[in-house]
Amino acid sequence: MSLEKVCIIGSGNWGSAIAKIVGTNTQVHSQKFERTVRQWVFQEKIDGQNLTDIINTQHENVKYLKGVQLPENVVAIPDVVEACKGATLVVFVVPHQFVRGVCEQMKGHLAPNARAISLIKGLEITPTGTRLFSEEIERILSIPCAALSGANIADEVAREKFCESTVGCQNLNDGKLWHSLFDTSYFRINVIEDHVGVQLCGALKNIVAVGAGFSDGLGYGSNTKAAIIRRGLMEMRKFGQMFFGDMVQTETFFESCGVADLITTCSGGRNRKVGEAYAKTGKPMDVLEKELLNGQKLQGTLTAQEVYEFLSHRKLENEFPLFLTVYRIVYENAPVGSIVRDI
Ligand SMILES: NC(=O)c1ccc[n+]([C@@H]2O[C@H](COP(=O)([O-])OP(=O)(O)OC[C@H]3O[C@@H](n4cnc5c(N)ncnc54)[C@H](O)[C@@H]3O)[C@@H](O)[C@H]2O)c1
Numbered sequence: 001m002s003l004e005k006v007c008i009i010g011s012g013n014w015g016s017a018i019a020k021i022v023g024t025n026t027q028v029h030s031q032k033f034e035r036t037v038r039q040w041v042f043q044e045k046i047d048g049q050n051l052t053d054i055i056n057t058q059h060e061n062v063k064y065l066k067g068v069q070l071p072e073n074v075v076a077i078p079d080v081v082e083a084c085k086g087a088t089l090v091v092f093v094v095p096h097q098f099v100r101g102v103c104e105q106m107k108g109h110l111a112p113n114a115r116a117i118s119l120i121k122g123l124e125i126t127p128t129g130t131r132l133f134s135e136e137i138e139r140i141l142s143i144p145c146a147a148l149s150g151a152n153i154a155d156e157v158a159r160e161k162f163c164e165s166t167v168g169c170q171n172l173n174d175g176k177l178w179h180s181l182f183d184t185s186y187f188r189i190n191v192i193e194d195h196v197g198v199q200l201c202g203a204l205k206n207i208v209a210v211g212a213g214f215s216d217g218l219g220y221g222s223n224t225k226a227a228i229i230r231r232g233l234m235e236m237r238k239f240g241q242m243f244f245g246d247m248v249q250t251e252t253f254f255e256s257c258g259v260a261d262l263i264t265t266c267s268g269g270r271n272r273k274v275g276e277a278y279a280k281t282g283k284p285m286d287v288l289e290k291e292l293l294n295g296q297k298l299q300g301t302l303t304a305q306e307v308y309e310f311l312s313h314r315k316l317e318n319e320f321p322l323f324l325t326v327y328r329i330v331y332e333n334a335p336v337g338s339i340v341r342d343i
């Protein structure tokens, strides 16, 4: 049996943390995977040096995951076509606004039996429809795509602090393979057959996290945040039921990708952090993103806008008061205090 050739598309904070796990596991399971893991890195200069050269010599992504050693079998490649050529397993981990462009470049370069997994927390939403990134990847590249999502703040995972994550897939044989690629003693994977629910949770929780940040910035306490989390969870489930019906299982909301991710993201995530700073300073979100995240990307504000456009097109925005309020605060200058008054 030939060995699986793994490639990672993306090298931000989560992309780097996952490269550490994948690079380790291809060595542990050498009967299944080729040792070398190719990682597509969006090229940038750090003090005059290419980020890819730094990763390949120092084995550290000094911009997006400072202080964490990457396995030396992870090879950073700036050209996406070269990185993915002939790959049989493709791990997508780029911020959601870049997925389509990257996929278009990869067309025709993967192995014929390739499979993918999306670690992206976002949805492809337009006023006329909503698509999961697994569907978008399947549509553009004509390969099956599973999803991984969970209560996984990248810095904590990279420092090997115990957590769980959920793989949602349509084919349990592929699920076993993804389990071997990602599961470690500190990153425990549960495989379920609900790739839709896994992705919906990962995307929508980012809107709730921005709301939790507003609450923190206004000085409200744990009770208020718990109320935002509870209402957020209800809206996430309702969105799933309304637009994906039986494809989303209620049990999925009790997995790591569901309530656990909501809790962690509303406590320690970037969306929460920037939401808090917005409530305290009133500076525009894009300015705060630049000031506070050093090139990392906020996903919750964009998702709030995309979800609002999708819902308002159907005159359903009032059915989702928390999602609507986060949108109005960010994009319509609604007072931050409406996060408790209007939900
Ligand atoms: N960071 C986390 O803790 C975490 C955990 C779980 C899931 N996620 C999800 O993983 C996905 C990727 O996030 P991340 O944290 O790895 O990234 P990030 O936000 O840390 O970094 C942004 C990345 O985008 C790249 N980039 C910038 N401009 C680009 C362009 N024009 N085209 C392509 N790439 C470009 C940057 O080089 C960088 O690699 C997101 O959907 C996120 O929600 C993140």
Ligand SMILES: O=P(O)(O)OC[C@H](O)CO
Pocket (backbone or CB within 6 Å): 121, 150, 151, 152, 153, 154, 206, 209, 261, 264, 265, 268, 269, 270, 271, 272, 299
């Ligand atoms: O930092 P955030 O807000 O993008 O959240 C990170 C992860 O999704 C938490 O699981």
